[in-house]
Amino acid sequence: MSESARTIEGYKAAAARAAIDLVQPGMRLGLGTGSTAAPFVEEVGARVRDGLNVICVPTSEATRNHAEALGIPLTTLDETPHLDLTVDGADEIDDQLRLIKGGGGALLREKIVATASERMVVIADDRKLSRTLGSHPLPIEVVRFGLKATVQLIQALSAEAGCEGEIRLRPGEGGRPFVTDQGNLIVDCAFPKIAEPEVLAFALTRVPGVVEHGLFLGLCDMAIVAGANGIQVLKHPSA
Numbered sequence: 001m002s003e004s005a006r007t008i009e010g011y012k013a014a015a016a017r018a019a020i021d022l023v024q025p026g027m028r029l030g031l032g033t034g035s036t037a038a039p040f041v042e043e044v045g046a047r048v049r050d051g052l053n054v055i056c057v058p059t060s061e062a063t064r065n066h067a068e069a070l071g072i073p074l075t076t077l078d079e080t081p082h083l084d085l086t087v088d089g090a091d092e093i094d095d096q097l098r099l100i101k102g103g104g105g106a107l108l109r110e111k112i113v114a115t116a117s118e119r120m121v122v123i124a125d126d127r128k129l130s131r132t133l134g135s136h137p138l139p140i141e142v143v144r145f146g147l148k149a150t151v152q153l154i155q156a157l158s159a160e161a162g163c164e165g166e167i168r169l170r171p172g173e174g175g176r177p178f179v180t181d182q183g184n185l186i187v188d189c190a191f192p193k194i195a196e197p198e199v200l201a202f203a204l205t206r207v208p209g210v211v212e213h214g215l216f217l218g219l220c221d222m223a224i225v226a227g228a229n230g231i232q233v234l235k236h237p238s239a
């Protein structure tokens, strides 16, 4: 691993360590997905081994496997429909704590879990901060049926919402498309500048083949962002 990659991993771990201070005994937690959420899951696992009593809902099968291996008590939203806190990563964060998520393909469960939570806290390294969303392609989860028609409609309605760019089906292993935990596909939309995320989000709700999109708007209460100058905590104006 190069020096800069090691540094980025260090920032992710630092953000995860800072977030563990928000966890209180008895909490119902949502556990995010990705390389920044993973050290947070490790932190929760270490606290559980020390006797912390929490119950957690994972946002993906990968996180479920990780949490199970660490002995973290797990539940489901069917058993525990309301959570106290979800801690997750993000692909991009703007200054209003609007997010792009789904780089790891877990956006649907991540959005369901975040929405079921009293608070959502994002942990990230400072490369994820952005003045205007769009430096990371926007992932959209779509059903397999009618893929071409769905992509064309995403293209047309996104253009009306001021966003144009290449839309690619996310590749998976062995030349096959990537398949989400829900059995759907992901298309990644390279929209260089999403000036009005709410307008684009509304446009995408009009596409029947879209299951969910990776714009997380009004969901994130706080972002813990680590970088060369240490940790910065960004709070949503309403939090």
Ligand SMILES: O=C(CO)[C@H](O)[C@H](O)COP(=O)(O)O
Pocket (backbone or CB within 6 Å): 032, 033, 034, 035, 036, 037, 088, 089, 090, 091, 100, 101, 102, 103, 104, 105, 106, 107, 110
């Ligand atoms: O949305 C996600 C997974 O669907 C992740 O939170 C996002 O992709 C960030 O991942 P990482 O922490 O590995 O950069």
